[in-house]
Amino acid sequence: MRTELNQGLIDFLKSSPTPFHATRSLAQRLEAAGYQRLDERETWRSESGGRFYITRNDSSIIAVKLGKRPLADSGMRLVGAHTDSPCLRVKPHPELHQQGFWQLGVEVYGGALLAPWFDRDLSLAGRVTYRAAGKVESQLIDFKRPVAVIPNLAIHLNRDANKGWEINPQLELPPILAQLAAGEQREFRDLLAEQLSREHGITADAVLDYELSFYDTQSAAVIGLEDDFLSGARLDNLLSCYAGLQALLDSSNEESCVLVCTDHEEVGSRSACGADGPMLEQVLQRLMPAGDAYVRSIQRSLMVSADNAHGLHPNYLDKHDGNHGPLLNGGPVIKINSNQRYATNSETAGFFRHLCLTEEVPVQSFVTRSDMGCGSTIGPISASHLGIRTVDIGVPTFAMHSIRELAGSHDLAHLVKVLTAFYGCAELI
Structure with missing residues (x-):
């Protein structure tokens, strides 16, 4: 049992x-x-x-x-x-384009421990509200595969990292989704429209809004030398x-x-x-x-x-x-x-x-x-x-x-x- x-x-x-x-x-x-x-x-x-x-x-x-x-x-x-x-929720206008990297601004939901979010293979899921054929509809989406990461700063550039430091959610938590060509920019709502089509076969006239969260793609597991623990x-x-x-x-x-x-x-x-x-x-x-x-x-x-x-x-x-x-x-x-x-x-x-x-x-x-x-x-x-x-x-x-x-x-x-x-x-x- x-x-x-x-x-x-x-x-x-x-x-x-x-x-x-x-x-x-x-x-x-x-x-x-x-x-x-x-x-x-x-x-x-x-x-x-x-x-x-x-x-x-x-x-x-x-x-x-x-x-x-x-x-x-x-x-x-x-x-x-x-x-x-607790998790990281995508902001309404999240696009950040810095030094050729495409990132998304996030808001911390709940009392999250922030340090463990670094260096994880992150995916994205939640609810998207869209317009199709003149009707407003909502659908759940889940990218499932890793699509983002929040890389840590190397210890050589942050010598006090192991002494503890205050994480700034605005500056340090935006996940990286892609590296773009010079001058290229991407729209997050276009990505969501593509996911609606890929996952559900929905052709959206417009993505109106969303409630989306990043999550760790690593599966939960029974672990320990004697299988004593459940991690997830x-x-x-x-x-x-x-x-x-x-x-x-x-x-x-x-x-x-x-x-x-x-x-x-x-x-x-x-x-x-x-x-x-x-x-x-x-x-x-x-x-x-x-x-x-x-x-x-x-x-x-x-x-x-x-x-x-x-x-x-x-x-x-x-x-x-x-x-x-x-x-x-x-x-x-x-x-x-x-x-x-x-x-x-x-x-x-x-x-x-x-x-x-x-x-x-x-x-x-x-x-x-x-x-x-x-x-x-x-x-x-x-x-x-x-x-x-x-x-x-x-x-x-x-x-x-x-x-x-x-x-x-x-x-x-x-x-x-x-x-x-x-x-x-x-x-x-």
């Missing part, structure tokens, strides 16, 4: 270089399992046993499996994650999206279950399709009974907010509280913060720990050092919007927000096992 799950995640990561592609990949897997797509602009008809999903902005997705019991009596079991990861891009947080999907598909049909994978978490979630927007609440209001029964349903529900945790790094032990350093391959981590950066409380943590003990899944705890700041997740956001009980958990990882992150090769299976049990749990707290 572990090997199969890890390979499934590697395949999912490869097909999901952007939130748009991740959402499409999740939708394809749901449809293959019999889930029906619902359009938010149309009237919905939902009934016991129904399986369906909703997307918004092509980058967020909610999948729902309605159980047999009335929602006001049983509530829902929700797993939440996010589809976005976008583990934060596509690992949780994939684990939630597998758990949903593997769970029984008795209980009502929801998988929520939203965009824009890395930049605060404040968007129409982010966790701090109305998407989840609007979907639940359309599916659940109204009025008093809706509140009863919410109060009988529980959300597991799944987002990666900081594993105890052997080279940086002083960055952790001595009693709360989660180990890779030590099982999922319950994340706790007294200032509500995580939504966990003693009851929700106790319930999740009980599930892990019942399923014989190892479980750990994380609290950040008292003299350090703490990140956050969609957990507190969803809890405050819905009034739903929530526990924040995640798989321990190294190098979070790097272009390549590291997790334990056993932990995906641990997470899928406990989330599957959660989806099938007849009694919540």
Whole structure:
């Protein structure tokens, strides 16, 4: 099971270089399992046993499996994650022509570790909006092959490089796409029109706009002398999206279950399709009974907010509280913060720990050092919007927000096992 799950995640990561592609990949897997797509602009008809999903902005997705019991009596079991990861986004007018090199201006999306982006074989993917035959359409593209690189400056020209230096995103991050003849210049939108034709057979009258990101073409892999680790891009947080999907598909049909994978978490979630927007609440209001029964349903529900945790790094032990350093391959981590950066409380943590003990899944705890700041997740956001009980958990990882992150090769299976049990749990707290 572990090997199969890890390979499934590697395949999912490869097909999901952007939130748009991740959402499409999740939708394809749901449809293959019999889930029906619902359009938010149309009237919905939902009934016991129904399986369906909703997307918004092509980058967020909610999948729902309605159980047999009335929602006001049983509530829902929700797993939440996010589809976005820190990256380099292409600017609207990105063309840079310097000394015969064609480069693109980029904007840093989210809290990215910038140094690892140098000297990587980069490709480009995302969504392009274009006009064809008088109609405005959008399409996903993925160049797949390496088309760009951000070369480092040689150590001979930057003697202080190994002492650390502040990277200037405006000046030092524009990737190089090509070397041009003297006086030659290229238009980025022409390149996108060519890609639309090559990848989809689309003849665009004009490329109107785009949301495109660079990504590392190196595939994720199981590594280590004893295959202990899983290395790859976008583990934060596509690992949780994939684990939630597998758990949903593997769970029984008795209980009502929801998988929520939203965009824009890395930049605060404040968007129409982010966790701090109305998407989840609007979907639940359309599916659940109204009025008093809706509140009863919410109060009988529980959300597991799944987002990666900081594993105890052997080279940086002083960055952790001595009693709360989660180990890779030590099982999922319950994340706790007294200032509500995580939504966990003693009851929700106790319930999740009980599930892990019942399923014989190892479980750990994380609290950040008292003299350090703490990140956050969609957990507190969803809890405050819905009034739903929530526990924040995640798989321990190294190098979070790097272009390549590291997790334990056993932990995906641990997470899928406990989330599957959660989806099938007849009694919540």
